[in-house]
Amino acid sequence: MKYTPTVGEILQxxxxxxxxxxxxxxxxxxxxxxxxSMIPRIAAAIENARRPxxxxxxxxxxxxxxxxxxxxxxxxxxGLIFDAISLDYHHTLQAAAGDQAEAARHAAxxxxxxxxxxxxxxSIPMGNPGFSTIAGIxxxxxxxxxxxxxxxxxxxxxxxxxxxxxxxxPNPTGAVGVQDLxxxxxxxxVPGCPPIPTVMTAVLAQFLTFGTIPDLDKHGRPLAxxxxxxxxxxxxxPFYEQGKFAESFDDEGAKAGWCLYKxxxxxxxxxxxxxxxxxxxxxxxxxESGHPCLGCSEPKFWDKGGFYQPLSTGHFGSGATVAGxxxxxxxxxxxAATAGKRRQDKYTxxx
Amino acid sequence: xxxLRDIEVQVQAMHGNVxxxxxxxxxxxxxxxxxDEATTIDLASLPxxxxxxxxxxxxxxxxxxxxxxxxxGTSNIRETLYPGVWWIEHRNVYDEVVGRYLEITxxxxxxxxxxxxxxxxRARLGEQFE
Numbered sequence: 001m002k003y004t005p006t007v008g009e010i011l012q013x014x015x016x017x018x019x020x021x022x023x024x025x026x027x028x029x030x031x032x033x034x035x036x037s038m039i040p041r042i043a044a045a046i047e048n049a050r051r052p053x054x055x056x057x058x059x060x061x062x063x064x065x066x067x068x069x070x071x072x073x074x075x076x077x078x079g080l081i082f083d084a085i086s087l088d089y090h091h092t093l094q095a096a097a098g099d100q101a102e103a104a105r106h107a108a109x110x111x112x113x114x115x116x117x118x119x120x121x122x123s124i125p126m127g128n129p130g131f132s133t134i135a136g137i138x139x140x141x142x143x144x145x146x147x148x149x150x151x152x153x154x155x156x157x158x159x160x161x162x163x164x165x166x167x168x169x170p171n172p173t174g175a176v177g178v179q180d181l182x183x184x185x186x187x188x189x190v191p192g193c194p195p196i197p198t199v200m201t202a203v204l205a206q207f208l209t210f211g212t213i214p215d216l217d218k219h220g221r222p223l224a225x226x227x228x229x230x231x232x233x234x235x236x237x238p239f240y241e242q243g244k245f246a247e248s249f250d251d252e253g254a255k256a257g258w259c260l261y262k263x264x265x266x267x268x269x270x271x272x273x274x275x276x277x278x279x280x281x282x283x284x285x286x287x288e289s290g291h292p293c294l295g296c297s298e299p300k301f302w303d304k305g306g307f308y309q310p311l312s313t314g315h316f317g318s319g320a321t322v323a324g325x326x327x328x329x330x331x332x333x334x335x336a337a338t339a340g341k342r343r344q345d346k347y348t349x350x351x
Numbered sequence: 352x353x354x355l356r357d358i359e360v361q362v363q364a365m366h367g368n369v370x371x372x373x374x375x376x377x378x379x380x381x382x383x384x385x386x387d388e389a390t391t392i393d394l395a396s397l398p399x400x401x402x403x404x405x406x407x408x409x410x411x412x413x414x415x416x417x418x419x420x421x422x423x424g425t426s427n428i429r430e431t432l433y434p435g436v437w438w439i440e441h442r443n444v445y446d447e448v449v450g451r452y453l454e455i456t457x458x459x460x461x462x463x464x465x466x467x468x469x470x471x472x473r474a475r476l477g478e479q480f481e
Contacts, residue, residue, distance in 0.1 A: 016422070016423065017422050017465070017468050017471075018465030018466070018467040018468045019420060019422045019461055019465055019468065020422035020423040022460065022461050022465070023420075023422055023423055023426060023441050023450070023461065024423065026441065026450055026452070026461075027441065027449050027450045029393075030393050030395050030396070030450055033396060035391075035393075036391030036392075036393055036452065037391070233398045234398065235368065235398050235399060235400035235401075235403070236400075238367065257400075257401075275398050276395070276396055276397065276398050277395070281447045281448070281449075282395065282448060284401075288401065
């Protein structure tokens, strides 16, 4: 078996000083949503961690997830995490093609049997194997073959996690997510359309650092990032509780930065970290830019009614009802959000 | 055509997120004084409204000490107007902020010369003279 260097050795070879390493560990702790008091433990674990092999499979997808990760001008400190993994197979990023690429995948699987990570973006079509193939291999066959020797599987993006856009009603390809097919390996879902790059990096950092996968919620999402709703952590929430809402995208409420609930914000039923981690190197997130949350990290978000319909309107109420519920404050607001969630679930079951 | 910068956007800066952090700093200072216990607050994990981070920074202002670290990009380490409260900002080589912390301590650990670096430096110096 070939020698795999420790991360400490990799960083040392790059001339990274101990201070630089401490900075790296501080950023990693932040990535993992761990308290800064954990930095010494992270430092010790990372120094001795071995470089893991990663196989990235792309199925029915738009490459937005890879774009999110690679076009995010990944900070060098985070980038080091990628230097510290061995990305042995990725359709879009690798130079090899055809048989050579498939040979690289098989070599990585053999050399790292039982220890490699499989990352998947895109859904898997079950309607007809010919809907999506790579090197003549159907997506489902490639997935099941590749995960056989994997330590864990990470479903990147809402398509790989839940079926996503290809799985939207009427789901012409019979698209499913990874967790629908892989039952005998740990599966971590990192949904989003696309997911926040930091969250993708964090899952890799946790595996690299501690050799484990993060604690997950009922949808298989890392609790550290999907433990709160967007609404829970939204800086505009005080306006929700005061009953101050934007009624249209150009009214005084919108200009004053009031709550976007009545413009269809799905923040109350959407679990994700956009409100704290933010996008574009922490610049902002959609609500901060004046647009409601679309709920893209929730299962079947395409089929949950209109993006600009308030959660408690549509088939289950009127605009006036929403206004009443929301203006009445937190208790009624939560009730409205719960009703909205029930409505979403109903839509999902119907889809 | 109107440029983005020409569109008037009204930002209400204070949503009440600054005061709790200042209270946390106050309690951390008590722990530092009473038990010599250091505290780090990761500002990246907190929800800030536009303008609130700047308001927090302005509240703490600058004190007597500031230092710049050049490792994997620049880091600015500055003691605030309140001794023992340090504002630390890590940037990458593209000058993007990758971490922002408040450390309530006598001196941030990252400013101390690290044993591994001292050993490596001693070896380099030795090569010149031995």
